[in-house]
Amino acid sequence: MTTAVPAGENSRTDVPLCTVRAEVSVPVDTGTGPVMARMMTFSGLLDGREHLALVFGDAPGPAPLVRVHSECLTGDVFGSGRCDCGPQLQEAIGLLAADGGILLYLRQEGRGIGLYNKLDAYLLQDEGLDTFEANRRLSFEADLRDYRVAxxxxxxxxxxxxxxxxxxxxxxAQLTASGITVLESVRTGVFLHSSNRRYIEAKAQAGHRIVLTDTATA
Structure with a gap:
């Protein structure tokens, strides 16, 4: 299901240019077999972090499908069931590998608060806070991610x-404000189960376009 996103005014006054630093071909596991992608690093990124782009298929067309995915070590690597990050990443890789497009992998763990702080937030979530409340309890904003680097x-x-x-x-909204025209917003799947229901409910309440069902799988 897709929804249109207003393009707004394209202004890059606060987004300086960066350049591709290096490019290497990497076979990426799609779950059904490896597909070659071009993995790229960059120089001149605003926050100085080591963000990556994976380009699938031929050179990007006029309006490629793009997934901007924030790093989640616990979900992406270890398959944690506390969130839906790992399944969203695998879904994106499958779509991009099949039809072409770009994955931007941003090193913004825990909505920008870092890995150790994210695990501290997990402890607060175990006491009853949701993911956004826990970040605020740790004296962070609910979401610190800055998509100008994307x-x-x-x-x-x-x-x-x-x-x-x-x-x-x-x-x-952030990409539009940074000069990227978002022609369409394509919804991801809802990877709901009993371990991440409170997490996904919190995202839905925060304005994410998620339709929740009454049941969750184990």
Whole structure:
């Protein structure tokens, strides 16, 4: 299901240019077999972090499908059931491998608070707080992620218009404000089960475009 996202005004006054630093071909596991992707690093990113782009298929077309995915070591690598990050990443890789597009992997663990702080937030969630409340209890904003670096990376790849694979309207809003035209917002799946229900409910209450069902699988 897709929903249109207003493009707004394209202004790059607060988004300096960056450049592709290196490019290497990497076989990426899609769950059904490896697919080659071009993995790229960048110089001149605003926050100085080591963000990556994976480009699937031929050179990006006029409005490629793009997934902006924030790093989640616990979910992406270890398969933690406390969130839906791992399944969202695998879904995105499968779609991009099949149809072409770009995965931007941003090193913004725990909505930008870092791995150790995220695990501290887990302890607070075990006491009853939701994921956003826990971040605030630790004296952080609910979500510190800055998607201007994603706009920088897209610009370095020569991409100014995209279809954005996300349920999070803040991603589209920040990219639009940074000069990227979001022609369409394509919803991800809802990977709901009993261990992550409170997490997904909190995201839905925060404005993510998620339709919850009455039941969750084990």
């Amino acid at each position: 706009a920088q990376m897209l610009d370095a790849l020569g991409v100014t218009s995209i279809q954005l694979l996300t349920n999070n309207p803040d991603k589209a």
